[in-house]
Amino acid sequence: MNVFLEAQHLGLDLPIFTQEQRNVKATVGLFLRSAFQPPKRELRTTLDDVSFRLEPGDRVGVVGRNGAGKSTLLKVLVGAYPPSRGGLEVNGSRQALLNLALGFNQEATVVENIMLRGIAMGLRPAQAAAVIDEVLDFSELGEKAGHRLRTLSSGQRMRLGFALATAVQHEILIMDEWIGTGDASFVDKAKNRIRSRVDNAQIVVLASHNFSLLRSVCNKAMLLEGGKLLALGDVDEVLKGYDELLHMPHGDASPAVQAMV
Numbered sequence: 250m251n252v253f254l255e256a257q258h259l260g261l262d263l264p265i266f267t268q269e270q271r272n273v274k275a276t277v278g279l280f281l282r283s284a285f286q287p288p289k290r291e292l293r294t295t296l297d298d299v300s301f302r303l304e305p306g307d308r309v310g311v312v313g314r315n316g317a318g319k320s321t322l323l324k325v326l327v328g329a330y331p332p333s334r335g336g337l338e339v340n341g342s343r344q345a346l347l348n349l350a351l352g353f354n355q356e357a358t359v360v361e362n363i364m365l366r367g368i369a370m371g372l373r374p375a376q377a378a379a380v381i382d383e384v385l386d387f388s389e390l391g392e393k394a395g396h397r398l399r400t401l402s403s404g405q406r407m408r409l410g411f412a413l414a415t416a417v418q419h420e421i422l423i424m425d426e427w428i429g430t431g432d433a434s435f436v437d438k439a440k441n442r443i444r445s446r447v448d449n450a451q452i453v454v455l456a457s458h459n460f461s462l463l464r465s466v467c468n469k470a471m472l473l474e475g476g477k478l479l480a481l482g483d484v485d486e487v488l489k490g491y492d493e494l495l496h497m498p499h500g501d502a503s504p505a506v507q508a509m510v
């Protein structure tokens with residue numbers, strides 16, 4: 250199968266809720282208005298005319314300043330947000346390593362959650378059942394198998410989310426910079442597994458601010474600014490352009506970026 254990920258003139262508008270400027274010194278009025286004045290809903294363009302095609306062997310870092318649209322682009326690529334304009338074509342199985350704590354059912358047991366979330370991630374019921382033992386083993390939660398999720402600590406939930414999200418190798422891996430919050434031995438184990446999933450994926454998309462991580466994982470990078478794709482190319486060149494951009498006011502393109510576009 251020819252694995253690829255293609256975005257064609259992709260655009261996304263998200264609703265934002267704004268409030269008229271209030272006089273914070275008029276305390277009583279402030280309380281009344283914050284209780285009764287409805288917010289205004291506006292649509293804001295978060296991704297604007299983003300086009301690229303990724304092929305097997307592409308390991309692409311997604312960089313840009315805070316609020317540039319990196320996480321939003323990843324959410325569109327994993328199918329969490331449908332694009333408002335343009336199209337996204339994905340050929341191959343994809344796995345998101347984004348918010349590992351999301352999507353659990355607090356009232357269901359650990360094993361039930363592995364089944365439910367495994368199926369939600371696209372596994373067939375038999376495949377989800379087949380990974381239960383491995384997920385319990387990797388997350389070191391065997392003795393909690395029949396416990397309700399709400400009784401787990403946040404670190405234990407993170408282990409479960411990580412073990413489940415990485416239980417199966419996929420062709421396309423879409424991930425945020427992964428910062429381990431578990432104890433040191435789990436973080437080491439998790440890093441080894443991530444490395445193996447990255448090495449064996451055909452396409453990797455990694456959003457991060459960490460240049461050394463990006464250079465060690467990626468061969469290409471894309472630079473976003475204000476929801477637009479400014480550059481896509483060799484990782485070292487794009488990081489150089491991004492580094493220059495970081496020292497410029499918003500809206501100005503750095504010389505290295507201008508040379509790339």
Ligand SMILES: Nc1ncnc2c1ncn2[C@@H]1O[C@H](COP(=O)(O)OP(=O)(O)OP(=O)(O)O)[C@@H](O)[C@H]1O
Nearest residue numbers: 263264265295313314315316317318319320321322
């Ligand atoms: N759910 C949402 N609803 C409305 N606006 C949003 C939503 N999520 C993000 N935004 C806005 O979209 C823009 C891009 O946000 P995004 O999280 O994609 O940025 P980012 O490049 O990942 O930033 P950072 O480096 O700070 O994580 C920001 O202006 C943000 O305020």
